[in-house]
Amino acid sequence: MHPPDDLVSVLIQDHRDLQQLHFELGYTIEFPRLRHSLVELLIAEVVRHEVAEETYVFPVVRARLPHGPALVDEDVAGHREIWQVLNSLDEPDLTSEEFASRLSRLKATTAPHTRAEEEELYPALTEHLDEDERVALGRAALRAKEKAALRRYLAEPDCSLRNRVCSSPTTLAERVRTYLRADAYRL
Template structure:
């Protein structure tokens, strides 16, 4: 999920399609296979980076530009919290454990519902409410945020500014160092 280019809506929609592809890959791998866990690691990295970028830039813009922005942003943050907890639970579950498959199904349902809601509601409202320049600027900020974001779920980390902007780069550096040492996501 490197930068895709375009405004914030194009950028995040492209991320969503990548996530769809990761789920398709996982579903083609035999249940219980360690390979499923490896692809899940890649999916986790991408989902966490995506979520951090949304929390740093998209949701503050939603609060600022949309009439019911606070409620919308709060709902999206609650979605992220559920996804992050599922990712954390999956990290500590073995691929051949029956609970792994159950958690994976729950993760897919949560992510797909969140994506549909963003694409069908939130993005439509943002496109109507924001000048194209604002959306383009947000796209650039989101791309930058994904480069420095953590790669592991941190469900107890703050998800609202300014604390999330202060902590995300530090957590990201620690996570990327750990990933390099362990080879995770390679």
Template sequence: MTTAQEQDVVELLLEQHNEIKNLFSQLSTAQGDRKRELFEDLVRLLAVHESAEEEVVHPIARRRIQNGETVVDDRLREENEAKEALAELYELGVDHPEFDGKLRALAKDVIDHATHEENQEFPQLRQNLTADQRRRMAGAIRAAEATAPTRPHPGVGESAMAQLLAGPPMAVFDRVRDAVRDWRQSNRDD
């Protein structure tokens, strides 16, 4: 097994893509509190993952892969659409009658998006960056995730600069909301 220090950016992102796919799969059959917990996990993972990609991966891909501008612009468009759909699902809540249908549509779009990254960006990152550069990018991804928002904020923008400026304040706000929500849920029976 690869340690965190040895893992490169492509390995890290592929691992996260698999975790996202697994959460979608579990969500498709979950009910009640378990469904709510899984959805909250999915929201957090997608928000943090996409913010980190926008800060770290896409700027490098834009400069270092063939047709980087076009490839990255297409991925950013997909990510923004997913953020909007995820924000809508978050507002609807898991008990809303339209939730499951909208979640299936989001799952398809997110998995298609991941497949595009895996086929268009990742092979070229492996080809055009050294192993050390890819390992350092994985470290940068982890650092970006530590300060990333835990909810989608479609109005923030997809550029690395927008994420760097708005991400940390939104992350603090999101993490306070998460802590209050978790506290309320753990004290429901009191």
């Protein structure tokens, strides 16, 4: 069992939070406006999680784990697969049936990726990093997550994220990634 501020615990909690959003989306299939809002939130949260992995996990995996670069490449390939499906959920004018089908595909794509991280990558991190290192990285990730607390920001009337997201012609994922990299995760 990892302490709650251990990097592995932080990332596993992200997985549970993303699974919860996915579950909630299942109840919005017949409500297009609500599901659109939740899809936007899911996209933003996936980007936030992915940036946390890129910032705090991948450099350590590359440097400290046997075959680290190959493990990172495999994880990044999994992220690309997830993005293909996730972006298809954000298409306008999806019927309820189309949305339900794509939501099922998202679950089928994310489940093996999450399982691989939790059963292979995270245990390898535990094996090759001592608890103090994992806690230091976990605390850094938690501080960054707090700066990027998207649910709180999106609820504020003068939400800079919402204003920046709405004013850009790029995809939602690209806009959120740019926002997080600039404001929350100092690289």
